[in-house]
Amino acid sequence: DIQMTQSPSSLSASVGDRVTITCQASQDITNYLNWYQQKPGKAPKLLIYDASNLQTGVSSRFSGSGSGTDFTFTISNLQPEDIATYFCQHYKSLPITFGPGTKVNIK
Amino acid sequence: QITLKESGPTLVKPTQTLTLTCDFSGFSLTTSGVAVAWIRQPPGKALEWLALIYWNGDKRYRSSLKTRLTITKDTSKDQVVLTMTNMDPVDTATYYCAHSPAAIHFDEWSQGTLVTVSS
Numbered sequence: 347d348i349q350m351t352q353s354p355s356s357l358s359a360s361v362g363d364r365v366t367i368t369c370q371a372s373q374d375i376t377n378y379l380n381w382y383q384q385k386p387g388k389a390p391k392l393l394i395y396d397a398s399n400l401q402t403g404v405s406s407r408f409s410g411s412g413s414g415t416d417f418t419f420t421i422s423n424l425q426p427e428d429i430a431t432y433f434c435q436h437y438k439s440l441p442i443t444f445g446p447g448t449k450v451n452i453k
Numbered sequence: 454q455i456t457l458k459e460s461g462p463t464l465v466k467p468t469q470t471l472t473l474t475c476d477f478s479g480f481s482l483t484t485s486g487v488a489v490a491w492i493r494q495p496p497g498k499a500l501e502w503l504a505l506i507y508w509n510g511d512k513r514y515r516s517s518l519k520t521r522l523t524i525t526k527d528t529s530k531d532q533v534v535l536t537m538t539n540m541d542p543v544d545t546a547t548y549y550c551a552h553s554p555a556a557i558h559f560d561e562w563s564q565g566t567l568v569t570v571s572s
Binding site: 378380382388389390391392395396401433435437440441442443444445446447 | 490
């Protein structure tokens with residue numbers, strides 16, 4: 347199975363800050379990497395697919411990059427509504443696996 | 454507009470079988486490339502993919518749970534059903550069904566049902 351790790355596990359930042367989360371795969375997954383946002387008590391929401399493509403209707407403050415084993419997710423101009431946990435997910439092969447999540451808080 | 458809604462028991466006893474139904478609308482599970490997945494999330498933990506069923510009837514399961522899981526579809530009812538046998542307290546989780554346009558990402562999710570396994 348391909349293992350996904352994320353860092354940091356949590357972070358606090360100020361409104362307007364740029365926030366970066368990293369995701370690392372245990373083996374090469376090319377660009378088969380998605381990012382989700384999950385707010386408390388809610389289902390996950392797809393933000394980024396294929397490592398860098400913004401899902402329709404999602405704010406352009408969210409972006410993703412990377413390929414191979416190392417990926418980055420960025421929130422520019424952090425807003426209060428961005429408080430959530432963010433997960434990466436690969437689909438290079440089955441089983442599909444998710445990262446452990448990064449909890450984003452506002453200072 | 455794609456919507457999914459899962460239904461099933463919120464409490465099951467250890468060793469019992471869990472049956473969850475996902476009713477969906479806004480897409481057809483006969484359209485080439487489309488799949489529906491079941492994914493769960495234990496309280497406070499990460500998401501865990503369980504099973505996928507494709508438009509052509511092909512099925513895939515998480516290997517560690519394969520002997521306990523069955524996923525089926527009823528295209529006439531726009532439903533996908535997941536059964537999980539021999540439930541254990543460690544299976545306590547919120548269970549989601551999700552639409553996948555090509556089994557590569559999950560672009561629409563159900564609201565989730567917390568299933569508690571306890572005697």
